Amino acid sequence: MYADRITSLPPYLFAAIDRAKENAIKNGVDVIDLGVGDPDMPTPPHIIDALHRSAQNPERHRYPSYTGMLSFREAASGWYKKTFNVSLDPASEVLALIGSKEGLAHIPLAFLNPGDIALVPDPAYPVYKIGTIFAGGVPHIMPLSAENGFLPDLDAIPDDVAGRARLIFLNYPNNPTAAVADPSFFREVVDFAHEHDIIVVHDNPYSEMTFDGYRAPSLLSTPGAMEVGIEMHSLSKTYNMTGWRIGFALGNAEILSGLGKIKTNIDSGAFEAVQEAGITALTGPQDCIADMRRVYTKRRALLLRGLHALGIDAAAPKATFYVWAPVPDGYTSISFADELLDKRGIVATPGVGFGEYGEGYVRFSMTSSTDRIQEAVERMHEL
Numbered sequence: 001m002y003a004d005r006i007t008s009l010p011p012y013l014f015a016a017i018d019r020a021k022e023n024a025i026k027n028g029v030d031v032i033d034l035g036v037g038d039p040d041m042p043t044p045p046h047i048i049d050a051l052h053r054s055a056q057n058p059e060r061h062r063y064p065s066y067t068g069m070l071s072f073r074e075a076a077s078g079w080y081k082k083t084f085n086v087s088l089d090p091a092s093e094v095l096a097l098i099g100s101k102e103g104l105a106h107i108p109l110a111f112l113n114p115g116d117i118a119l120v121p122d123p124a125y126p127v128y129k130i131g132t133i134f135a136g137g138v139p140h141i142m143p144l145s146a147e148n149g150f151l152p153d154l155d156a157i158p159d160d161v162a163g164r165a166r167l168i169f170l171n172y173p174n175n176p177t178a179a180v181a182d183p184s185f186f187r188e189v190v191d192f193a194h195e196h197d198i199i200v201v202h203d204n205p206y207s208e209m210t211f212d213g214y215r216a217p218s219l220l221s222t223p224g225a226m227e228v229g230i231e232m233h234s235l236s237k238t239y240n241m242t243g244w245r246i247g248f249a250l251g252n253a254e255i256l257s258g259l260g261k262i263k264t265n266i267d268s269g270a271f272e273a274v275q276e277a278g279i280t281a282l283t284g285p286q287d288c289i290a291d292m293r294r295v296y297t298k299r300r301a302l303l304l305r306g307l308h309a310l311g312i313d314a315a316a317p318k319a320t321f322y323v324w325a326p327v328p329d330g331y332t333s334i335s336f337a338d339e340l341l342d343k344r345g346i347v348a349t350p351g352v353g354f355g356e357y358g359e360g361y362v363r364f365s366m367t368s369s370t371d372r373i374q375e376a377v378e379r380m381h382e383l
């Protein structure tokens, strides 16, 4: 009944986790979910007010423009200037997205012919690989390992593979490993992309979710990056707006135009009232970001204390709301996640759900309330 692209999908591990969680709840377990990467905190009220106001305006009820409202793209480029000191032309170097997942899933359709290669990290957000496969492309896996700071080793990519590659996907600060990249890594990437004529797609939804004074760089600050790359941002994590479906891509105008051609033929843009709320998020008071950092800093300290009690030596992440924890000896990522759920009622995501190189790790997400994380930590201390 289904097309090959559906039937050839790897089994969706997250569905199995959901089932196990539902089962535990049915059996009366008070489950604490540290599995999902979806902020528990609400969207700040001034952004919700902006949606209310904008939704009253009948002008906003019609089809949006495919590229996004110019006012939204100006807000995005202004935010980018303020945050990274990179100047972009809102008319040609910014494109509105219905969440960055949408842009990531669509970009392979614009640049891959059947059989073309996309370089895809593993472990990773699954969309890079699946979007490549849906477009008829061939993912070439770049393993991320602790020894290499969870950065891909570009020198390990065979020349013939690099020669056939059209796209490289990257994501720092990283989900699921919480690793960060410094500007010298981006310089290496940009050189590699120039040398092999590859488009760099940097997925950057966690740039503002940083701790201890760390600031995440933008790919586009790298000299030469504008010639070969784009970056995707999202309001989902920065402003607790996952359900609103709004993000943007910025960078090379020709690359964005290719993505725009796909979008023109598939979707009809983001609701303009949501774009106007997005403008308020990007241009309004930013104390909500400082508040968010304080909350996650506190949760991070709690969670690390609990993990140490379990004998897990996890590093404190500089960014993201994840802790990527090596499983104790004798476990696989799945058996350890199962045991956490069975013995302690805690859901964590087995690393293997993000690709084969995620084996040996589980991902804890700090997106339950601080009280619930406190409760999880107490359970971790129980023998």
Ligand SMILES: *Cc1c(COP(=O)(O)O)cnc(C)c1O
Residues within 6 Å of the ligand: 037, 098, 099, 100, 101, 102, 125, 171, 175, 203, 205, 233, 234, 235, 236, 237, 242, 245, 246, 247
């Ligand atoms: C959450 C997340 C996204 C998706 O963001 P949306 O804008 O909500 O689609 C993209 N990439 C990574 C790595 C994420 O963790």
